[in-house]
Amino acid sequence: MTDTAFNLLLPALKQAKGDSLWIADENLLQAQLSSTTGVQAMTNRLDLYQALNQQGWQSQFSDFDFSTLADQSLDRVIYRVSKEKPVVHHIINQACRILKTGGVLELAGEKGEGIKSYIDKAKTLFGGQCNADKADRNYWHARLTRPTTPGPALDDSDYTNVRDAVSDEQFSFRSKPGLFGWNKVDKGSQFLIEQLDVLLNGQQPQRCLDLGCGYGYLSLHLAHYLGIQQCDITATDNNAAAIRCCQQNFEQQHINGQVVAANCAEGISGPFDLIICNPPFHTGFNVENSLTDRFLAAAAARLSTQGSACFVVNKHIALEKKARHWFKTIDTCADNGHFKLVRLRQPLRS
Ligand SMILES: C[S@@+](CC[C@H](N)C(=O)[O-])C[C@H]1O[C@@H](n2cnc3c(N)ncnc32)[C@H](O)[C@@H]1O
Structure with missing residues (x-):
């Protein structure tokens, strides 16, 4: 796997327990990754969806449509940040909604992609419950734990609305x-x-x-x-x-x-x-x-x-x-x- 930010999330993805969701970003198109029991994947790209299905993943192709996932129903959401800010904000907001109290959002990305700012904003939403590691000069990995009462949502530019x-x-x-x-x-x-x-x-x-x-x-x-x-x-x-x-x-x-x-x-x-x-x-x-x-x-x-x-x-x-x-x-x-x-x-x- 060549994507350094995603590599930081690999252990979480391989060892995920309970019900988990992996937001499979387009950077991972070349990835060869065998499926993990209990983890479902979501992507907005058809080629990635097809590749994941072939590798045995239970996956969903949609415009990051979380509407079928109930409030507080998952234990873990794993997400390597995407290129566009409204997408990232939408996914962080939805992750907070669908995670159980005590459930964890695993977030990773590169400095130049704005990961530090995403972690800071997510920390406000997750009520300050965050463990963040700097993997090296450029990469960050954060684990945010969902509180009983989350803070204000991030501005996602009304993501779902055409x-x-x-x-x-x-x-x-x-x-x-x-x-x-x-x-x-x-x-x-x-x-x-x-x-x-x-x-x-x-x-x-x-x-x-x-x-x-x-x-x-x-x-x-x-x-x-x-x-x-x-x-x-x-x-x-x-x-x-x-x-x-x-x-x-x-x-x-x-x-x-x-x-x-x-x-x-x-x-x-x-x-x-x-x-x-x-x-x-x-x-x-x-x-x-x-x-x-x-x-x-x-x-x-x-x-x-x-x-x-x-x-x-x-x-x-x-x-x-x-x-x-x-x-x-x-x-x-x-x-x-x-x-x-x-x-x-x-x-x-x-
Ligand atoms: C430069 S944009 C052009 C968009 C549009 N034709 C326009 O003029 O505004 C390239 C488009 O190719 C799409 N694309 C990227 N990879 C693709 C693939 N493997 N199969 C089909 N479309 C793809 C992108 O989603 C994007 O919408």
Whole structure:
């Protein structure tokens, strides 16, 4: 296991007694960990959920939805902090709610991720009942014991609520914390939409795929450009919060299509005439290169012979070179100094 913060929690996870919950964070995607009796896992990422199930864990895939867990019902919650503050605050609050009096929250993380501040805030909620160790210069591990009467909850930015969070000239988008960049328009995606004339060049695609859809920014604009009922759009993502938000945006804007939770479009059948994608480059706190390859492979496997896949990426990323494994025709059709649009055609099937 390479994640130092998570390693601090491993003994607690392996020796957990009674009813415990492990919040399995995305940093642990590569983890190989056999299941522990009495411990259930919860994750908001479908790939991690599938990996955990394969390793024998009893797990839940949700937008960190604790509603099925009763007040004061668990003995231990084990959590390596996530990247986004509202997620961490939400999980600490919920951990306090579901723990029995005397139950323990095990929390770990790195200094640069704000672990010290999370421990301090959690201490207020847990009434000062805390044992914290500095594992080395950068890592902390805390055990917080739930008191009979907890203190005030942490500000979780109303985590569970999907709200009108972002707007532009065309749309007001429903979104929420738990989804990376949840309250803004991604500049790369905005550039892709500005270039739809160039990308489509008069073509009218019928079946479209939005690969890694987030809250649905690309899908909504594409539907608007093509005429809401003129095309069928499948939007897919790996993140449970993204799926919730995108579904609401599809319903609100009467988009003709479907929103599907999938890992790199696994289980979604082509062919698609158009695939649009602003691929991810981060998994938790780490940059993951293989994700780009997996997105390219997923696009190639589902693109029709006459279709186009359009990827928008930071201009320094050598997407064209990588794409040669999967596509015969590759052209960089626009560049604004920060982002470039790469159009991929004629998929090479193995
Ligand atoms: C850069 S964001 C783009 C979001 C959205 N298309 C937009 O324009 O705002 C990349 C998206 O890929 C998703 N993603 C990451 N890993 C994934 C995977 N293995 N399968 C599917 N989607 C994934 C992330 O959850 C995120 O929503």
